[in-house]
Amino acid sequence: MRIVVVGGGPVGQVVARRLANHDVTLFDRPVVKPAMSLVLSETTVTQLHALGISLQDGVELQSIHVSERAVPGSMVLSASELGLHAFGQVMCSHDLERAFQSHQPTPVDTRAVISVRARSRSQGPIVCLDDGTDVVADLVCLCDGGRSPLIDALGMAPQYRAFGRSAVLMRIEVTRPQAQRAFERFTATGPLALLPLGGARYGVVWSLAPEQADRVAAEPQILLNEIQSALGELLGTCTAITAPTVIPLIERWLDTPYRPGIAVFGNGAQTIHPVAGQGLNLALRGVSRVMEAIQDGSLADLDRCVQTGFDAWHRDRAQTRAASSLLEYAFAWNHPVRRFISGGLIASLDHHIGAKRWIAEAGMGRYA
Numbered sequence: 001m002r003i004v005v006v007g008g009g010p011v012g013q014v015v016a017r018r019l020a021n022h023d024v025t026l027f028d029r030p031v032v033k034p035a036m037s038l039v040l041s042e043t044t045v046t047q048l049h050a051l052g053i054s055l056q057d058g059v060e061l062q063s064i065h066v067s068e069r070a071v072p073g074s075m076v077l078s079a080s081e082l083g084l085h086a087f088g089q090v091m092c093s094h095d096l097e098r099a100f101q102s103h104q105p106t107p108v109d110t111r112a113v114i115s116v117r118a119r120s121r122s123q124g125p126i127v128c129l130d131d132g133t134d135v136v137a138d139l140v141c142l143c144d145g146g147r148s149p150l151i152d153a154l155g156m157a158p159q160y161r162a163f164g165r166s167a168v169l170m171r172i173e174v175t176r177p178q179a180q181r182a183f184e185r186f187t188a189t190g191p192l193a194l195l196p197l198g199g200a201r202y203g204v205v206w207s208l209a210p211e212q213a214d215r216v217a218a219e220p221q222i223l224l225n226e227i228q229s230a231l232g233e234l235l236g237t238c239t240a241i242t243a244p245t246v247i248p249l250i251e252r253w254l255d256t257p258y259r260p261g262i263a264v265f266g267n268g269a270q271t272i273h274p275v276a277g278q279g280l281n282l283a284l285r286g287v288s289r290v291m292e293a294i295q296d297g298s299l300a301d302l303d304r305c306v307q308t309g310f311d312a313w314h315r316d317r318a319q320t321r322a323a324s325s326l327l328e329y330a331f332a333w334n335h336p337v338r339r340f341i342s343g344g345l346i347a348s349l350d351h352h353i354g355a356k357r358w359i360a361e362a363g364m365g366r367y368a
């Protein structure tokens, strides 16, 4: 089969490798992306290992501490207590890119893709390049991210839901690190995640109202003070090691992420709230479903196989999207009664191993 993959982010890289037994061309235009601390679930880590990608720079995630600011009690999800090897790995997105580049990389064609046409009766799908070349394929995998003009031009009409939130990203160092443990702290202003990057370093992802995010990002010392105040003495004293970055958050999805000869994966098919660290994990579970369906089918049956794969993933996507949005909305409501109830619920869940197992396995996509 002749395959064209548009976009060489993590999703496009995985798609190209999953289809490496076919004739694959990967187009990607070089852009500078912000460094993000990503939680890769154990399912994702296993998928990457199976593709020959080892994640030496990742930190194995052994426990997750969940708490509500200024409310006593917490819950600790511990991989060993739940009989799991690990919850996954925390990794900087730039290290993940490097891991893709250093393990038998798929050659990248840097010509810009300017439009894509779906399969017609007489021809396969066509990818048009900025130098005037047209490439005809059997399948075009669009993995070109969440702001894809190619998808818009195909008339695929994404749906949008504004969260009214922005993510503030930053790296800090702390004086009392806890090895291989992530922290999810529900603050009155929005969920704050601290992801272990090794040693005393943590990646901060804080979901805030846009005006507050812009204000604290403009004054890194204010941001640091607010992080310190949200964490209390949990990790000792915090120091900034990078400047903050602000990313506006929006939920965006395609109801049917395929057309004849075209399949859309990754942020192009859906972007979800990062509170549960699921965007890339969910996307790669979708890639797996579609790839499994393609392997089982024939070329003549390709479009039906793509549809079957997406149908098999649909429930996972709906549940993961809903859970991520619900976490944001529920915990962003700054009311003392809500905080008291959720703090109590978190503390009581700490004694319930069955519930903790369910939460951990849901996070790894095992119920999908």
Ligand SMILES: Cc1cc2nc3c(=O)[nH]c(=O)nc-3n(C[C@H](O)[C@H](O)[C@H](O)COP(=O)(O)OP(=O)(O)OC[C@H]3O[C@@H](n4cnc5c(N)ncnc54)[C@H](O)[C@@H]3O)c2cc1C
Binding pocket: 006, 007, 008, 009, 010, 011, 012, 027, 028, 029, 030, 031, 036, 037, 038, 039, 040, 111, 112, 113, 114, 143, 144, 145, 146, 150, 167, 169, 205, 247, 265, 266, 267, 268, 274, 276, 277, 278, 279, 280, 281, 282, 283
């Ligand atoms: C704050 C934040 C925290 C997150 N944390 C997590 C987490 O902990 N765990 C998790 O699983 N997910 C997380 N995510 C989600 C995750 O980052 C995304 O799901 C993932 O990066 C999507 O990858 P992608 O390959 O679809 O898109 P991208 O990484 O955007 O890649 C798209 C690629 O396509 C290329 N491209 C675009 N247009 C063209 C064109 N016309 N021609 C050729 N190439 C083109 C671009 O240059 C780019 O390289 C987080 C997201 C945010 C915002």
